[in-house]
Amino acid sequence: MHVYDAVVIGAGQAGLSASYHLGRLGLDHVVLDANPRPGGAWQHRWDSLTMKDVHGVADLPDAPAPGGSADRANMVLADWFARYEADHRLPVVRPVRVDRVTSEGDLLVVHAGTRQWTTRTLVNATGTWTQPFVPSYPGAGEFRGEQLHTADYPGPEHFDGKRVLVVGGGASAVQFIGELAPRTDVLWATRRPPVWREHFDENVGRHAIEMVQERVRQGLPPASVVSVTGLALRPQEQEAARLGAYERRLPMFERIEPDGVRWADGRFERVDVILWATGFRPAVAHLAPLHLRSPQGGIALLQSGSDVQTATTAERDPRVQLVGYGPSASTIGGNRAGRAAALAVRRFLDAQLRAGDRALA
Numbered sequence: 001m002h003v004y005d006a007v008v009i010g011a012g013q014a015g016l017s018a019s020y021h022l023g024r025l026g027l028d029h030v031v032l033d034a035n036p037r038p039g040g041a042w043q044h045r046w047d048s049l050t051m052k053d054v055h056g057v058a059d060l061p062d063a064p065a066p067g068g069s070a071d072r073a074n075m076v077l078a079d080w081f082a083r084y085e086a087d088h089r090l091p092v093v094r095p096v097r098v099d100r101v102t103s104e105g106d107l108l109v110v111h112a113g114t115r116q117w118t119t120r121t122l123v124n125a126t127g128t129w130t131q132p133f134v135p136s137y138p139g140a141g142e143f144r145g146e147q148l149h150t151a152d153y154p155g156p157e158h159f160d161g162k163r164v165l166v167v168g169g170g171a172s173a174v175q176f177i178g179e180l181a182p183r184t185d186v187l188w189a190t191r192r193p194p195v196w197r198e199h200f201d202e203n204v205g206r207h208a209i210e211m212v213q214e215r216v217r218q219g220l221p222p223a224s225v226v227s228v229t230g231l232a233l234r235p236q237e238q239e240a241a242r243l244g245a246y247e248r249r250l251p252m253f254e255r256i257e258p259d260g261v262r263w264a265d266g267r268f269e270r271v272d273v274i275l276w277a278t279g280f281r282p283a284v285a286h287l288a289p290l291h292l293r294s295p296q297g298g299i300a301l302l303q304s305g306s307d308v309q310t311a312t313t314a315e316r317d318p319r320v321q322l323v324g325y326g327p328s329a330s331t332i333g334g335n336r337a338g339r340a341a342a343l344a345v346r347r348f349l350d351a352q353l354r355a356g357d358r359a360l361a
Contacts, residue, residue, distance in 0.1 A: 004028050006345050007110050007119040011092050012040030014324035015125030017338025019090045020061045025346050032096040038085050039078030041129035046153045049073045058335050060084055102289045108319060121345045123321045128280035135278055139256040146273045159184050168277030169194050176277055178237030181245035188248045194231050219294025282325055292316050309333040310340035318348055
């Protein structure tokens with residue numbers, strides 16, 4: 001039985017960063033990725049998302065990110081990830097869909113069907129893309145039209161001639177409306193009024209990340225930070241704004257009916273498609289056997305320094321590092337967390353070695 005120093009689950013930005021730093025530290029590890037090819041979640045994004053549309057992609061360690069262009073982000077970034085894996089000879093194994101992680105004495109066992117890997121530590125970098133969130137509404141099962149989530153978005157052409165209700169108050173909703181409003185009839189519904197901001201600065205971003213970290217520190221599930229960072233319209237969305245597409249329907253609808261949605265005051269809107277731009281949840285169900293969740297439902301992370309994006313160690317099990325979770329759920333945060341996780345793994349293994357030496361003495 002081969003025992004790794006670390007197993008990384010996920011080969012998105014955070015997972016690749018963690019693997020790079022684990023390799024630099026000389027740690028024996030393997031990266032397990034559920035996708036059949038490199039690219040992380042980016043490879044699943046819709047074709048109309050260009051490099052000019054993405055909200056910033058941070059450099060990987062020793063590899064500058066591709067710049068803004070009219071090229072498809074799902075192809076550019078997947079190719080970049082593939083080159084990175086090859087150039088740095090990262091030990092990625094795919095496709096491997098991890099079912100669960102169990103604890104057996106001092107070791108962890110990662111299970112994927114009939115296959116398993118034994119390791120001293122774990123770096124979880126599974127992100128959120130595989131866990132789309134759709135809120136529950138009365139009558140949703142009776143709707144005769146289409147219901148799609150951001151993860152299923154097929155591109156703007158699919159919606160031509162259809163009346164579309166976009167639900168959600170985040171950046172994806174704003175982008176979808178910008179694409180759809182110039183070509184078809186679009187309505188927008190959000191639970192809370194959107195917060196618009198003309199300019200973003202470092203203080204706004206830092207405050208948002210600190211809010212997420214505080215929730216994670218308390219063991220609460222990570223929450224969206226859009227209410228803090230705010231939303232902004234890019235040049236490509238100005239035509240939709242001129243058409244009035246960003247005039248949100250107040251308040252949120254109360255129920256879904258076969259041909260549309262109805263508000264509490266009795267107003268009814270006929271729609272052909274409900275597009276749920278309602279976000280994602282962390283993909284951590286495979287960690288359930290380790291009992292990492294707090295009574296509040298989240299996984300509390302330990303913070304050792306001043307940079308909240310480097311909080312990666314699970315409070316309930318220091319063998320487990322989570323990157324791209326909570327305050328590090330961004331490309332730049334994933335990079336910082338990848339390095340922090342590798343260093344935490346090194347410290348944990350060193351502490352185990354010292355404890356073993358003392359026991360022998």
